[in-house]
Amino acid sequence: DSGVTQTPKHLITATGQRVTLRCSPRSGDLSVYWYQQSLDQGLQFLIQYYNGEERAKGNILERFSAQQFPDLHSELNLSSLELGDSALYFCASSVVGGPLREQYFGPGTRLTVT
Amino acid sequence: AQTVTQSQPEMSVQEAETVTLSCTYDTSESDYYLFWYKQPPSRQMILVIRQEAYKQQNATENRFSVNFQKAAKSFSLKISDSQLGDAAMYFCAYANGGSNYKLTFGKGTLLTVNP
Numbered sequence: 001d002s003g004v005t006q007t008p009k010h011l012i013t014a015t016g017q018r019v020t021l022r023c024s025p026r027s028g029d030l031s032v033y034w035y036q037q038s039l040d041q042g043l044q045f046l047i048q049y050y051n052g053e054e055r056a057k058g059n060i061l062e063r064f065s066a067q068q069f070p071d072l073h074s075e076l077n078l079s080s081l082e083l084g085d086s087a088l089y090f091c092a093s094s095v096v097g098g099p100l101r102e103q104y105f106g107p108g109t110r111l112t113v114t
Numbered sequence: 115a116q117t118v119t120q121s122q123p124e125m126s127v128q129e130a131e132t133v134t135l136s137c138t139y140d141t142s143e144s145d146y147y148l149f150w151y152k153q154p155p156s157r158q159m160i161l162v163i164r165q166e167a168y169k170q171q172n173a174t175e176n177r178f179s180v181n182f183q184k185a186a187k188s189f190s191l192k193i194s195d196s197q198l199g200d201a202a203m204y205f206c207a208y209a210n211g212g213s214n215y216k217l218t219f220g221k222g223t224l225l226t227v228n229p
Binding site: 002031033035042043044045048055056058088090092094102103104105107108110 | 149151156157158159160161164205215216217218219220221222
């Protein structure tokens, strides 16, 4: 158990819909990262938040947005869903600063768009 | 942009034998970090081993060790005394040493362990 929690584990929804994925980082970790794992694209970095502020953006679609709340949990919002958005979405957390750079991954949310 | 290449989509090894998974990367940075993550059928991403680019000594974690060749931009993972539980997808990953901590992953190598 990495200490990172993600809900829900599975999500099945229809095209055009909007969903919210939730992540709680490890205790003490200020930074949260979102990754998408799909058969086509592999594992891709989407976005990073640090203590409530966006720190870095990757290949995140405009239909996707994220935020990190004062209690440090984060939500990834996916809207106008398309079939191609079906993927495993991971949240990871880390301590920012120092030499470690280790990211601890949650169990993921499996999104299926039908 | 940094890239990570894993040239072996699949590998197999006999139980108790040794196997080496290859990874090359491309970067213009001098300060960076390299990782191997394991993803078993449960899909959980598990950190196996980490290497700081400024360290010349290769990292070791029990049966797992790396061969870090900085000039060649190569970062291979050696698994000794392979066990059935080592069967998984293995991902090589890169992170810059600056403030951007994102991980860039290779496409993975699926390791099968034969009894």
